[in-house]
Amino acid sequence: MIQNAIGFVSLWAIPAFLVGIPLYGVCRGVKVYESFVEGAKEGFQVGVRIIPYLVAILIAVGMLRGAGAIDLLAHWLDPVLSRVGMPAEILALAIMRPLSGSGSLGIVTELVKTHGPDSFIARLAATAYASTETTFYVLAVYFGAVGIKKARHAVLAGLFADLVSLIAALIICRLVFGP
Amino acid sequence: MLNVIWLALIIVAVVVGGINGKIEDVTRAAIDSAGSSVTIAIGLIGVMALWMGLMKIAEDSGLVRLLAKIIAPVMRRLFPDVPADHPAMGSMLMNITANMLGLSNAATPLGLKAMADLDRLNPTPGVATNAMCMFLTINTAGVQLIPATMVSIMAAAGSKDPTVIIGTTFAATAISLLFGLAAAKFLEVLPVFSVENAAREGKAS
Structure with missing residues (x-):
């Protein structure tokens, strides 16, 4: 249904x-055709305008992933977070999520495969993945499109929302699915 | 803020890569990412043109303003600096709707249209306004009624009940959205994040 x-x-x-x-x-x-074409003209400019912003963000994220820094950070944080009931498997996903959409999707797919789609881990990972967006990508594209270089409090607010969604996903999945 | 974060990410990557003996991977990742950024941006152009064209029709026909008026009571609180009947209100609503329906390839172009509309109200080009930060927070929170990608991944993996995550996802995303909005409202009045401070930082560096 x-x-x-x-x-x-x-x-x-x-x-x-x-x-x-x-x-x-x-x-x-x-005059719909004329209006459409008039508006569509902007598409090209916007696409080109975001390139420098995307390059800046994606090289930084790509280098971090290439260096294995995300796994390292997950390894360091694990002893602290496992005490509050955060499964180690989810930690790398949580760190990857705001940085890279494709990277975190890969982690979720892997977790679903290894633990089975009806496992607690898979459901938690899917919930954690789907309940937020790739903050740094959104930031680069949206601000890049209008040439914003000073993001002010947007980064902090976005990352804070990411953290809240992770905690919320953990608590809600525990309540609904049980570990 | 972005100056510091960006530099920190790169320094950490190089240092950690060096210690891990993965410095070659770091180099390759930098070059590859630079290339794929352009692929992503170019790939967006077509779909961007499509939605920008549709939005132009929606604007010329008064549909955007109509939508703006309908949702004004909510939007006015979130975006007090944007006039209630401004096209930005309508295009932001279109973006949020596309996001909620999980239409990500429509949501981005519509969101960028909204950013362009918001930028017309920006007295300090290059510095984000409160409305822009609020709008960005809504987008990074990723409000989604139906997490279609995840449901299909679960289904493809042979789940007996792939839709169980819809409820948990919606609850988690709603909570994070509320906290995100509150955080944006709280942070925007702090002197550290003031427009003047951001503009000054630009001149100094």
Whole structure:
């Protein structure tokens, strides 16, 4: 039932936008083709404008991963965090999540495979992955698109939300699925 | 802040890579990441043009302003610096909707459109406004009604009940969003994070 509903939404949401917006436009007397082309022009500029910001963030994250720093940090933090009930397997995922979307997706897929999709670890990993976004990537792309170099408090607020989502995922999964 | 974080990430990578004997991997990762950044950005151009085009129709037809007006009571509290009928309100709502539906390839272009709209209200180019930081926090919190990617991964791995994570994910993301919004509201008034301070830091360095 739920799965069918999800399938329906992900199948029809984009076509609904694609036909709905121009249809509304026509009804309001907009020259839809001309408007579309006019707006689409910006796409190229935005794509090019974010390149330097993406390069800066992705090389830093890539170097950290290449150096094995994420595993090392997970190793150091493990004795502290296992005391509050954070499984060691989840720790590397938690550190990777704000830095790299593809990296953390790889970790989740691996955990699901080794522990089985109906295990506590897999469910916790899936919840932790899906309940937040790749903060540094979002930061680079969104601020890069409008040339923002001074992020002010955005980094701290974003990372704080990441931490809260991890703790929330742990507590909620413990309550719902039990370890 | 980004100056410090960025430098720290790179220094840590080189030092740890050196100690781990993985300095070659660090070099390769830097070169590869630089290349793949461009691939990602170029890959975004087409889908960006698509949604920017649709958004232009939505704007010209008054749909964006209409959406902005409907959600104004909520948005006004989160974004007090943005006029209630400003197009930014509508495009931010479109981005949040796409995110909630899990349409990530629509959400990013719509979000960037919203950032461009917000930047038109920015008196200090290059420095993030309170509204931008708030909007970014909403996006990094990743509000999602249906974690479609995860559900399909669980299903593909042979889960008996792949949708059980929907409830836990929604609860966790809602809690983190609330805390994130509160943190952004709290941090934006701190003198360390003031626009003046950020602008000054720029001149000094």
